Amino acid sequence: MLNLKVVLTSTRPGRVNLPIGNWFLAEALAHGHFAVELVDLAELALPLLDEAKHPRFAQYEHEHTKRWSAIVSAADAFVFVIPEYNHGMPPALLNALDYLFHEWAYKPAAFVNYGGVSAGTRSVQMTKPVLTALKMMPIPESVSIPFFQPMVEAGVFTPPESTQKSAVALLNELERWAAALKPLRAGK
Secondary structure, eight states: OEEEEEEEOOOOTTOSHHHHHHHHHHHHHHHOSEEEEEEEHHHHOOOSSOOSSOGGGOOOOSHHHHHHHHHHHHOSEEEEEEOOBTTBOOHHHHHHHHTOSGGGTTOEEEEEEEESTTTTHHHHHHHHHHHHHTTOEEEEEEEEEESOGGGEETTEEOOOHHHHHHHHHHHHHHHHHHHHHHHHHHTO
16 A cells, blocks of 8 residues: 655644645545555654755754654655745745655655635645655646635534545545656665
8 A cells, every 4th residue: 555645834823734634634544545644744843954964865863854754755655735825835844845855756746735816826836846856746636725714613624525526636646646656766
């Protein structure tokens, strides 16, 4: 079974990343084709790039980096639950991506993005070139959630049926990419 990490990318207090991430986690578990784990960058609490050596050497000194490396290494695919901050990605996501290098290679990534009228798509567009520089494959399918606020009540995200269908389409395509890229990961 393929290993999927659903990554909560916002660390801001009061974030809705967790309710949306929990909803997607349930969708991924119901899909049944992945072993799924929710990874919260707020809980991981990576400091701002504090390793002395470049990530390409994979000579990590700090336990938080070694823990992050193990999480990313174990994954076959990623879904980033991502809001938009000033037309860009959350700083915690860029920091988490930059911490590592080889661990990301030949793994597909997808997005559950949310925001106002743009549904966080500018954040996704800013993130994709970073992923490709890390030899990742950002797939075209996504779950885009505009005007999400009315869908969150008492800490629970309840989307319309169209959003749930988007999640299934994303997971189906992500499974194809993860399986297709697996031979490349085996040769690393």
